[in-house]
Amino acid sequence: MQSSEIETKAAFDHIRYAQLWEDADVLTEGLGDCSHGTLVSICSAGDNALAMLTLDPKRVVVVDLSPAQIACLRLRMGAYRNLDHAEFLELTGSRPSARRADLLLKALDEVDNETREFWIALSGDVKKHGAGGVGKFERYFRIFRTRLLPLAHSRKTIDDIFISRPPAERKEFFEKRFNTLRWRLLLGVFFSRFVMGRMGRDKAFFEHVVGSPAQHVARRIRHAGVDCDPADNPYLHWIMKGTHGAALPMPWRAEHYETIKSRLDRIEIRPGSLEAFVSTGEQANGFNLSDIFEYMSPDVFAKVYETIVDASAPKARLVYWNMMAPRRVPDGMKGRITTLSDVENRLKAQDKAFFYSDFVVEEVIA
Numbered sequence: 001m002q003s004s005e006i007e008t009k010a011a012f013d014h015i016r017y018a019q020l021w022e023d024a025d026v027l028t029e030g031l032g033d034c035s036h037g038t039l040v041s042i043c044s045a046g047d048n049a050l051a052m053l054t055l056d057p058k059r060v061v062v063v064d065l066s067p068a069q070i071a072c073l074r075l076r077m078g079a080y081r082n083l084d085h086a087e088f089l090e091l092t093g094s095r096p097s098a099r100r101a102d103l104l105l106k107a108l109d110e111v112d113n114e115t116r117e118f119w120i121a122l123s124g125d126v127k128k129h130g131a132g133g134v135g136k137f138e139r140y141f142r143i144f145r146t147r148l149l150p151l152a153h154s155r156k157t158i159d160d161i162f163i164s165r166p167p168a169e170r171k172e173f174f175e176k177r178f179n180t181l182r183w184r185l186l187l188g189v190f191f192s193r194f195v196m197g198r199m200g201r202d203k204a205f206f207e208h209v210v211g212s213p214a215q216h217v218a219r220r221i222r223h224a225g226v227d228c229d230p231a232d233n234p235y236l237h238w239i240m241k242g243t244h245g246a247a248l249p250m251p252w253r254a255e256h257y258e259t260i261k262s263r264l265d266r267i268e269i270r271p272g273s274l275e276a277f278v279s280t281g282e283q284a285n286g287f288n289l290s291d292i293f294e295y296m297s298p299d300v301f302a303k304v305y306e307t308i309v310d311a312s313a314p315k316a317r318l319v320y321w322n323m324m325a326p327r328r329v330p331d332g333m334k335g336r337i338t339t340l341s342d343v344e345n346r347l348k349a350q351d352k353a354f355f356y357s358d359f360v361v362e363e364v365i366a
């Protein structure tokens with residue numbers, strides 16, 4: 001089996017992302033028409049692989065190097081099967097709940113023993129934070145929200161972020177009430193490479209990153225607060241308030257619940273690397289590649305990219321994000337790829353997960 005460069009560098013023994021911090025609305029639009037096709041998705045917490053079921057594919061092959069991340073998907077599948085939508089949102093942490101331990105057991109009813117034991121060991125944390133709040137990344141946000149955010153903003157200011165306003169008023173709110181000197185200082189400390197590396201992301205993930213994370217986050221927060229309406233942004237809401245408000249990530253919305261539930265049997269879980277999938281000789285019609293290219297050196301990226309294109313059917317789309325390290329079709333592959341700039345630009349302007357500096361939609365030439 002093919003191994004992956006990052007496999008040997010970072011420790012994958014716990015949940016890193018307990019929910020998906022990539023916007024499923026832009027992902028599913030970026031993938032285009034995939035009905036009856038084979039899709040491949042990086043698992044992470046599983047939400048976007050599930051969102052891809054709304055595209056009516058024949059199957060979604062889900063890969064991940066981390067067994068803990070695969071366990072997140074298995075829990076969600078049990079939850080869609082055994083919980084109603086309101087219960088699902090309580091279990092994930094989108095909504096407050098006094099019965100998460102019971103909902104967890106109900107969701108785990110038919111899952112394999114390993115997954116059940118994994119989650120039962122986390123039951124205390126799930127009770128407190130919801131199943132979508134127990135990852136290392138969410139813990140990092142929690143520390144930010146509970147210990148640092150109160151140093152910069154009052155509860156009232158934080159609540160006021162989520163009042164829907166026209167663009168000119170958003171700009172005024174952002175400049176006058178939100179982007180204060182204190183806030184900017186806080187961002188500088190919290191998003192320093194040192195703190196992020198220790199608390200949120202493994203140091204190995206910074207090896208190829210260019211620029212300061214804090215400057216980058218400041219630009220993206222402006223995008224989330226001014227260019228887009230924060231009232232529609234579930235990611236921002238969770239970071240600032242620890243739950244979701246009226247807005248939810250796409251696969252958690254009521255309107256998609258039954259569709260996803262009825263297509264769970266189209267999910268095919270393959271623990272292991274994406275590189276392992278592409279070496280099987282199977283072909284896919286679309287790929288959700290998360291931001292995995294950023295975890296690879298440019299040379300490894302170019303090699304892996306080529307193998308993905310080799311494993312693509314004509315017109316297959318490769319959809320992925322960059323956080324801080326630039327990754328786009330490598331020079332040597334430009335003859336086989338069309339960059340869908342119009343689609344990218346339209347979706348980038350709507351991307352609610354504001355961490356990322358770039359969103360890429362590339363199509364394999366037929």
Ligand SMILES: C[S@@+](CC[C@H](N)C(=O)[O-])C[C@H]1O[C@@H](n2cnc3c(N)ncnc32)[C@H](O)[C@@H]1O
Pocket residue numbers: 004006012016017019020021022042043044045063064065066069272273274275290291292295
């Ligand atoms: C790249 S991380 C990014 C997570 C993300 N930004 C989010 O919001 O969830 C997503 C997942 O990719 C997995 N991963 C990284 N490189 C991989 C590879 N080459 N093959 C399979 N999975 C990979 C990690 O284990 C992790 O669970």
